[in-house]
Amino acid sequence: MRKTKISHNVILRLPRYLRYLEELRNRGVVRTSSGELGRLMGVTPSQIRQDLSCYGEFGQQGYGYNVEMLMNAISDILGTTRERKAVIIGAGNLGRAIIGKFPFEQYGFRLTGAYDLADSIIGTEIADLTVRHIDRLEEDIRETRTEVAVLTMSSASANAIAGRLIDAGVRGIWNFTNVDLTISSPSVVVENLHFSDSLLTLSYYMTHGKSGEQRTDD
Amino acid sequence: MRKTKISHNVILRLPRYLRYLEELRNRGVVRTSSGELGRLMGVTPSQIRQDLSCYGEFGQQGYGYNVEMLMNAISDILGTTRERKAVIIGAGNLGRAIIGKFPFEQYGFRLTGAYDLADSIIGTEIADLTVRHIDRLEEDIRETRTEVAVLTMSSASANAIAGRLIDAGVRGIWNFTNVDLTISSPSVVVENLHFSDSLLTLSYYMTHGKSGEQRTDD
DNA sequence: TAGATTGTTAATCGATTAACAATC
DNA sequence: TAGATTGTTAATCGATTAACAATC
Numbered sequence: 001m002r003k004t005k006i007s008h009n010v011i012l013r014l015p016r017y018l019r020y021l022e023e024l025r026n027r028g029v030v031r032t033s034s035g036e037l038g039r040l041m042g043v044t045p046s047q048i049r050q051d052l053s054c055y056g057e058f059g060q061q062g063y064g065y066n067v068e069m070l071m072n073a074i075s076d077i078l079g080t081t082r083e084r085k086a087v088i089i090g091a092g093n094l095g096r097a098i099i100g101k102f103p104f105e106q107y108g109f110r111l112t113g114a115y116d117l118a119d120s121i122i123g124t125e126i127a128d129l130t131v132r133h134i135d136r137l138e139e140d141i142r143e144t145r146t147e148v149a150v151l152t153m154s155s156a157s158a159n160a161i162a163g164r165l166i167d168a169g170v171r172g173i174w175n176f177t178n179v180d181l182t183i184s185s186p187s188v189v190v191e192n193l194h195f196s197d198s199l200l201t202l203s204y205y206m207t208h209g210k211s212g213e214q215r216t217d218d
Numbered sequence: 219m220r221k222t223k224i225s226h227n228v229i230l231r232l233p234r235y236l237r238y239l240e241e242l243r244n245r246g247v248v249r250t251s252s253g254e255l256g257r258l259m260g261v262t263p264s265q266i267r268q269d270l271s272c273y274g275e276f277g278q279q280g281y282g283y284n285v286e287m288l289m290n291a292i293s294d295i296l297g298t299t300r301e302r303k304a305v306i307i308g309a310g311n312l313g314r315a316i317i318g319k320f321p322f323e324q325y326g327f328r329l330t331g332a333y334d335l336a337d338s339i340i341g342t343e344i345a346d347l348t349v350r351h352i353d354r355l356e357e358d359i360r361e362t363r364t365e366v367a368v369l370t371m372s373s374a375s376a377n378a379i380a381g382r383l384i385d386a387g388v389r390g391i392w393n394f395t396n397v398d399l400t401i402s403s404p405s406v407v408v409e410n411l412h413f414s415d416s417l418l419t420l421s422y423y424m425t426h427g428k429s430g431e432q433r434t435d436d
Numbered sequence: 437t438a439g440a441t442t443g444t445t446a447a448t449c450g451a452t453t454a455a456c457a458a459t460c
Numbered sequence: 461t462a463g464a465t466t467g468t469t470a471a472t473c474g475a476t477t478a479a480c481a482a483t484c
Binding site: 011012014015016018019020077078079080082084092093094096097098100101102103104106107108109147148171172173174178179180186187189191193194195196197198199200201202203204205206207208209210 | 229230232233234236237238295296297298300302310311312314315316318319320321322324325326327365366389390391392396397398404405407409411412413414415416417418419420421422423424425426427428
């Protein structure tokens with residue numbers, strides 16, 4: 001049964017399923033089951049079956065799931081099968097790391113431009129991109145019909161740049177800056193990767209122990 | 219009333235509260251309320267009060283919360299008030315970005331070492347750290363009693379390195395590699411920052427629309 | 437004082453888990 | 461066929477929201 005409203009939690013688990021399925025495939029495993037996958041991932045078989053049932057039927061009674069098929073299904077659900085053009089704003093170390101190392105193509109993205117405003121960086125080549133001046137941003141986005149922007153510049157200008165991007169037609173923002181963007185347009189998707197929130201979570205669990213760990217003083 | 223078992227969701231919201239409180243303080247706001255903060259953040263006042271009540275009482279009836287005081291309280295809950303030594307493994311672009319830009323001190327961390335295995339990188343200086351050969355890892359960690367490691371090297375060696383780190387005494391791992399670490403020790407805390415999961419989530423919402431958005435064809 | 441807002445208890449809502457008939 | 465495992469419905473569990481007495 002396909003659900004109309006799918007919860008955020010389900011969606012957050014999909015990439016993880018994909019990751020583990022990939023691992024199975026790389027090990028040469030052809031077929032799996034909710035039981036096996038659940039054991040591997042530390043989740044209940046029920047949850048896996050429930051999650052998948054939001055999108056259709058991908059298994060077979062008595063058999064389980066074909067690893068390759070399920071991977072393809074989830075990839076498709078995640079939308080990696082359509083190509084989306086992306087630009088990256090900020091070509092400092094973080095921007096360069098992402099341009100150079102992150103496998104955008106694997107997830108259906110294609111990086112078509114990198115922008116910065118430092119003269120020392122503009123014109124330099126990273127991977128096969130030439131860093132351009134940020135003044136070109138709107139023009140380029142409109143011309144190439146770019147849907148996605150990756151924000152790797154300083155937090156200070158994040159909201160201003162986000163506004164410009166959206167005006168130029170960008171529909172999705174992958175935000176590495178440490179601020180929550182204030183965006184009025186309800187159809188624009190923002191995905192935040194707040195390093196500091198993540199480190200604070202680590203700090204919390206180191207301070208308090210995981211899962212209500214009992215404190216013993218001996 | 220202080221809760222014994224605090225849910226992960228609550229913990230994930232704490233850094234965000236802190237972020238918004240900081241913004242208020244920077245705007246010169248001295249006092250706030252669950253109502254105001256909730257409007258600002260897009261959460262219910264009830265949730266804020268419930269969340270905070272897990273840790274104690276921080277407000278005053280009829281008044282609300284003192285911004286500075288609440289910030290300090292949450293910082294303390296998150297454990298940023300104790301100093302933790304950290305090393306970073308992998309001094310490529312991502313590692314350098316983090317070493318150079320990330321304000322570890324603000325969150326109670328102090329970066330004491332950077333490691334890599336490329337000869338071209340070893341010995342170079344980043345911020346005020348000199349990159350050392352990864353062979354020194356265990357010795358240094360033991361000597362300095364380092365609690366935390368940041369993994370910014372390639373995914374391939376992540377699990378092997380994690381094992382060495384834990385053997386040497388590391389209790390917390392901030393994992394930027396694209397794999398889930400398999401760690402047996404139950405007291406070791408791992409916080410993952412999987413770039414690819416994040417981008418796939420963006421991809422999902424761009425494909426399906428946010429919050430069950432209705433599709434109209436005209 | 438009157439108004440505002442807390443902390444907490446109760447009510448609701450949603451997500452996870454368990455159970456099981458269907459069937460490969 | 462018998463065993464395994466699905467997809468789905470029902471039961472449980474937990475998290476969010478609402479309500480309200482306490483009180484600044």
